Amino acid sequence: MLVNRRLRRIAATAVTVAVLGPVALTAPAAASALPAVPPAPAELGEIRGYPQQNVLPVWPDNPADASIPIGVIPYDDIAPKLNALQAASDRVSARVAGRSAGGYDLYAVTVTAPESRAEARQQEIWKRRIEDEPTWAQRDRALLAGYKTPLFVNANIHGNEWEGTDAALRVIEQLATDTSAETAQLLRRNRLVFNITSNPDGRVAGTRANSAGYDLNRDLTIVAQPETNLIRELIIDTKPIITLDLHGYVSPTLLHPSTPPHNVNNEYDLFIKHGLPNALAIEQDLRGLGYAETQRARIPFRDDEPGVWDDFPPIYVPSFAMLQSSIPYTIEAPLNPRGNLTPQERVRRSGINTDVHEVAIRTSLRYIQEHRAEVLHDQAEVYRRGWAGEPLRDIPDGYVPGWGPEDDYRTTFPRAYVIPTGAGQRSEPAAARLVDLLIGSGGRVWRAKQPFTADGRRYPAGSYVVDLHQPKRGLVNSLLEPGADITDRVDDLYAGPAAWSQGLTWGATVDTLWDELPDVRLTRTYDGRAEGSLPPGNGDLRLDLRDAADLLTVNALLARGVAVYRLADGSVVVPGTPGNRKLARAAVREHGVTFGRAPARWSGTRLDEVVVGYLGTVEERDTLADLGFATRALTAATLGGTLTADVDVLLVASTVNLANLPAESRAALDAFLARGGGVVGLGTPGAGFSNAAGLLSVTATAGPSLASGVANVVNHGGPVSAAAIPHAFISQPVWFTGLGAGVTVEQSYAADPLLSGWWATEGAGGQGAAANQASIVSGVSAGGNGVVLFGTDPTFRLHPKGLQAQLGRALLWAAER
Structure with a gap:
């Protein structure tokens, strides 16, 4: 063909x-449309002539x-x-x-x-x-x-x-x-x-x-x-x-x-x-x-x-x-x-x-x-x-010369999406960020004036409603829908990603309504807002690290000298002193984070400010900045001068040949590991570093370089994957087998690993080989180093924002296990 x-x-x-x-x-028969939002007179009044x-x-x-x-x-x-x-x-x-x-x-x-x-x-x-x-x-x-x-x-x-x-x-x-x-x-x-x-x-x-x-x-x-x-x-x-x-x-x-x-x-x-x-x-x-x-x-x-x-x-x-x-x-x-x-x-x-x-x-x-x-x-x-709200057209073969069935790519539009607020929302900052993206990209978003029920779920007033009967529905749906599995349709792509779905990978709860628009009064909104909250009283405060905004808050509190404690599930507790509550209240206003009450008789590990040295690219540099970490840019040739005593954890995202390190760099690395420095590795470079340095023993297998998209994952709890989203972003997925002693599986690929994108089904690098295998592992080396290895991609072009908190949790755990 x-x-x-x-x-x-x-x-x-x-x-x-x-x-x-x-x-x-x-054309199909036209459905009734919502009334168009008229131009605001004040905006028109600002229009100037040309030139x-x-x-x-x-x-x-x-x-x-x-x-x-x-x-x-x-x-x-x-x-x-x-x-x-x-x-x-x-x-x-x-x-x-x-x-x-x-x-x-x-x-x-x-x-x-x-x-x-x-x-x-x-x-x-x-x-x-x-x-x-x-x-x-x-x-x-x-x-x-x-x-x-x-x-x-x-x-x-x-x-x-x-x-x-x-x-x-x-x-x-x-x-x-x-x-x-x-x-x-x-x-x-x-x-x-x-x-x-x-x-x-x-x-x-x-x-x-x-x-x-x-x-x-x-x-x-x-x-x-x-x-x-x-x-x-x-x-x-x-x-x-x-x-x-x-x-x-x-x-x-x-x-x-x-x-x-x-x-x-x-x-x-x-x-x-x-x-x-x-x-x-x-x-x-x-x-x-x-x-x-x-x-x-x-x-x-x-x-x-x-x-x-x-x-x-x-x-x-x-x-x-x-x-x-x-x-x-x-x-x-x-x-x-x-x-x-x-x-x-x-x-x-x-x-x-x-x-x-x-x-x-x-x-x-x-x-x-x-x-x-x-x-x-x-x-x-x-x-x-x-x-x-009309369906996409069935374009006949020969519509233009060369048009054939291989060109037929279509989706089915839902009636609406709801991005909840309140208890039903996984992360208010993530929801606000997603809404801002939709609006900034030309989409339209509304907020509910009263509580409502849709598809059997109850939503509070203020929840965002994305009516897909809107002019740029294709753009909006392209960002929110899971995407399509195109593995069986093409064996080549110009470049990845083969799926993206900010609705699934940016960390917010997004519900799809296939057949109904909520029966509630709506008002159009022009920005996303994360209100955040602080429980009343004077008790200790717990913050679940679900978004980059939460990590920013933790790192800001640490920089102010606040005592912050990491619990076994990866969340943190801040003692509820008047001074700490004042700083927490300021973080709520700035970042929209939500503090809860700390559990009774909690016990945790006190954190210090964490300095991350990274061997990677601008993507790692800027993801770390989004998370609020102090950083040191490293290369294999300059480890001797930059892997200093203040670096707490090493992020490895680029291949490092330990056998060929300059003597000064190798000495600095050995000293870092000897003092118990933590290591977080991404993909095969991270796993290779761990094996070569004698940290955790794993076998890392990479899928095809073209494989990319949204993966189904199963979270098994632990300091990294507790409260993580059930989807991950992959760009050349990696999975871990042959796990040595003391290696814990925190997350694995599901039995059906690919939700959307392109990833060959069979073969040594195919989905079948990755099914049910580890995608994130953690452990403590014989020398006392906290190590976390990722087979997913939390830094790809700053896109998978819902995975950033997982990386932040890993860095905190590896540095202060």
């Missing part, structure tokens, strides 16, 4: 794909900017360029829209014809009504005639893929200065929004990641970095018809649409009917450049096997944008200008790449103009289906 599919798609190259009209598929011009601060000249040898614009020349364009044209509005992790300015630019305040206000009303009142918008003649259709260009998200920035500036300059009637008309009917360089840290340094060490094009829906927060804001605010994410380097030029698996929450029929024709048009226009290197493009949907270049996870800019009702593209320019090349060849390559990105922008803008009625209708149609 795969071979036939590929041949069929290649044959489709020569086929002209017609844009399907808005009634190409038969909205600002003098951008100019950065000092930097001869070391990695852009310079490539022949593209250095970062410090961008602000002067934009300032000059604003001075020369009333069509250009530029602003500093944020700061990168490294402190550089992030520039957002809007290009459009001038608008009075009243005109800009009308544009905003129309934009909101497309989402809030889509049926009205689809037939409103004034909107269809007068709305400025938006295009969003995100450039340079990978810092050492430079040329998108230069193409954006070139297009901005041409539109700003061209005096033709055609350009004037174009800007009267469109707004173009540019994120000029979404990774200036990497642009200057010549690195893919930002200065914090993160690949920003894996951070959408997690939004751990300031740069991705801006991208999210621009997509939601702009509501673009087409989104272009400009990259390099794949030869020939690669452009979406992608192979399956497709995200199961998308209205894919409304994307592919436009996504494929515009891709073919871009390919045709690239031929017109006349370069030998641009005579053919690679369109994964047409040219590649399933899984080679998919759009399954919502972590990429285009995948996130599609869930926002945009037609998105990754554009990979063809020629790599890095490496051992002559200066002339670098400039030649970067020039061609800039031309490629310019073509993608101009062709996409033309597509919007030529198909204006259809693309506006279909953007609103995504929202209309969400409000109406």
